[in-house]
Amino acid sequence: MDSVNGIHGTIPTPLMIYEMLEDRFGFQGWWPGRNNFEILVGAMLTQQTSWKNVDMALLNLRKGGLLSLDALAGADLHELEIMIKPSGYYRQKAARLKAVCNHIRDKHSTLRRFLNRDVQTLRVELLSLSGIGEETADSIILYAADKPVFVIDAYTKRMVERLFGIWENLKYDALQDYFQSKIVKDVGLYKDFHAQIVELGKRHCRAKPLCGNCPLFTVCRYGKFGWRPDR
Ligand code: SF4
Numbered sequence: 001m002d003s004v005n006g007i008h009g010t011i012p013t014p015l016m017i018y019e020m021l022e023d024r025f026g027f028q029g030w031w032p033g034r035n036n037f038e039i040l041v042g043a044m045l046t047q048q049t050s051w052k053n054v055d056m057a058l059l060n061l062r063k064g065g066l067l068s069l070d071a072l073a074g075a076d077l078h079e080l081e082i083m084i085k086p087s088g089y090y091r092q093k094a095a096r097l098k099a100v101c102n103h104i105r106d107k108h109s110t111l112r113r114f115l116n117r118d119v120q121t122l123r124v125e126l127l128s129l130s131g132i133g134e135e136t137a138d139s140i141i142l143y144a145a146d147k148p149v150f151v152i153d154a155y156t157k158r159m160v161e162r163l164f165g166i167w168e169n170l171k172y173d174a175l176q177d178y179f180q181s182k183i184v185k186d187v188g189l190y191k192d193f194h195a196q197i198v199e200l201g202k203r204h205c206r207a208k209p210l211c212g213n214c215p216l217f218t219v220c221r222y223g224k225f226g227w228r229p230d231r
Helices: 014-024 036-045 051-063 068-074 079-088 088-110 111-116 119-128 134-144 154-164 172-182 187-203
Strands: 003-004 007-009
Touching: 003 051, 014 187, 036 051, 036 088, 036 111, 051 079, 051 172, 079 088, 088 111, 111 134, 119 134, 119 187, 134 172, 134 187, 154 172, 154 187
Parallel strands: none
Antiparallel strands: 003 007
């Protein structure tokens, strides 16, 4: 027996879910990015767009020699906007990227010093910066700082809703606490678990789910038991 937000029933543990996903999709090896700075930039650019578009923006930044903290902090804003245009919302994202880089450089000198602090201190500071919400902050903490926080995104929320038969406003913190309280705090596991959930969301648990061949079908209320939010 287990529960999520008061919903009771026999449900798979997070570790079972991970193992079923990893068994099907294999180790994902996330996050795409050559170094911690690229991961931070990618995490900010990926808001409201696909990774394909972020990749194009990162390629432009790399070619333009702007993929370093100092270079991006001092970049010409208009030039930066043009380079990251493929990622969408480029004016807003360019201003925020530049501001974040200036903040890190002015307050901490290097990205390493900025990232090399305890999770709570780092998280509070990230969330104080314009354009960085919980998902982005936690992605940076997990993938760039290599510290164990469980990232919650729209795919995670949708998977939990359907697996456990919940159709209510699941809060970020509640979902994160749920996963973090059920699985050992292991950076590698957290990284790959999030990547597995994204893969599930892309291949099967879409807005219109493809349940037939889904690796979680046998334990999913929506898939196996026909649970629907509108019933
Ligand atoms: S069985 Fe269907 S609803 Fe359940 S996780 Fe898989 S795709 Fe999503």
